[in-house]
Amino acid sequence: MTDHEHHPQRPRRLRTTAAMRRLVAENRLAPADLVLPVFYRQGLTSAREIPSMPGVFQHDLDSLRAHCAEAVEAGCGGIMVFAVPAERDERGSAATDPEGPLAQAVSVLASDLGDRTVLMADLCLDEFTSHGHCGVVDERSRVDNDATLDTYGRMAVVLGQAGAHVLGTSGMMDGQVGAVRSALDREGLIETSVLAYAAKYASAFYGPFRDAVESALSSDRRTYQQDPANGREGVREALLDIDEGADLVMVKPAGSYLDVVRAVREISPVPVAAYQVSGEYSMIEAAAARGWIDRTALIDESLIAIKRAGADVLCTYYALEYARRQQS
Numbered sequence: 253m254t255d256h257e258h259h260p261q262r263p264r265r266l267r268t269t270a271a272m273r274r275l276v277a278e279n280r281l282a283p284a285d286l287v288l289p290v291f292y293r294q295g296l297t298s299a300r301e302i303p304s305m306p307g308v309f310q311h312d313l314d315s316l317r318a319h320c321a322e323a324v325e326a327g328c329g330g331i332m333v334f335a336v337p338a339e340r341d342e343r344g345s346a347a348t349d350p351e352g353p354l355a356q357a358v359s360v361l362a363s364d365l366g367d368r369t370v371l372m373a374d375l376c377l378d379e380f381t382s383h384g385h386c387g388v389v390d391e392r393s394r395v396d397n398d399a400t401l402d403t404y405g406r407m408a409v410v411l412g413q414a415g416a417h418v419l420g421t422s423g424m425m426d427g428q429v430g431a432v433r434s435a436l437d438r439e440g441l442i443e444t445s446v447l448a449y450a451a452k453y454a455s456a457f458y459g460p461f462r463d464a465v466e467s468a469l470s471s472d473r474r475t476y477q478q479d480p481a482n483g484r485e486g487v488r489e490a491l492l493d494i495d496e497g498a499d500l501v502m503v504k505p506a507g508s509y510l511d512v513v514r515a516v517r518e519i520s521p522v523p524v525a526a527y528q529v530s531g532e533y534s535m536i537e538a539a540a541a542r543g544w545i546d547r548t549a550l551i552d553e554s555l556i557a558i559k560r561a562g563a564d565v566l567c568t569y570y571a572l573e574y575a576r577r578q579q580s
């Protein structure tokens with residue numbers, strides 16, 4: 253008789269009490285790992301709830317400042333700012349205007365919060381263009397990659413000068429990280445970091461976000477965002493961005509792309525982020541509102557799964573709620 257027949261393996265021993273489970277947990281999620289995405293809507297006089305994202309608001313400047321101060325107070329690791337302009341045009345001019353809504357929100361938050369948080373700004377044209385694409389379009393309505401790079405470079409300088417610590421390049425143009433890095437360095441903004449949305453998929457999970465930013469897009473983004481069928485390509489995109497100087501790389505969405513998070517984590521020498529996007533949030537909220545799932549348990553499970561897959565940093569609309577719950 254062998255030893256193990258006398259002493260059967262009993263993995264359940266490590267699950268006997270909550271204290272034991274806590275002690276042996278392989279992964280933990282701290283508020284400091286979480287980045288809260290926030291929306292500033294130019295021209296609002298009070299915050300407006302986003303219908304498809306219950307509990308998430310388009311903010312006016314005052315409510316934005318209060319909301320971000322709370323997130324910092326609760327210990328969130330960072331804030332990612334998106335802005336919705338009152339007016340849009342073909343070239344997305346408000347994006348490169350130092351007086352534009354995103355630069356304005358960033359500079360107000362930078363002076364409120366200083367270095368107590370990591371202030372991130374979305375670097376993309378889709379909120380600012382009348383056609384809703386992430387870049388400028390040519391006369392045949394195709395997104396012009398290289399003309400867009402020039403605009404991204406100017407936008408990066410404006411946002412860096414406004415006080416953003418990190419710029420989230422989310423447009424999926426080839427060469428965008430290198431173009432943004434060069435533009436920043438040329439202006440002496442050597443400490444402004446780039447969070448590359450390296451593997452960003454053309455996803456139906458972004459549906460509610462398009463409400464949040466009142467997107468004007470009528471077609472889709474499949475000529476620049478990735479095909480959900482492709483995993484290895486996500487690794488290729490991450491390697492290119494790291495080579496161009498990305499300080500962090502991100503996979504987006506998160507929950508349905510955990511294999512990509514893991515694969516990128518395995519090759520990446522820089523921190524890996526993952527974005528639990530609007531549709532992931534709204535699906536939890538919708539099911540919870542009907543009493544079909546345990547809301548809090550699902551929030552925690554969905555977040556720890558992203559961490560377990562290998563993300564160092566998680567962007568999530570639950571960041572503030574989660575951080576507050578850890579405090580209590």
Ligand code: PBG
Pocket residue numbers: 374376377378379386422423457458459460461462473528529530531
């Ligand atoms: C593009 C951008 C998008 C999101 C973040 N940055 C939308 C898109 O690519 O259509 C989606 C975020 C979310 O769904 O929560 N600027």
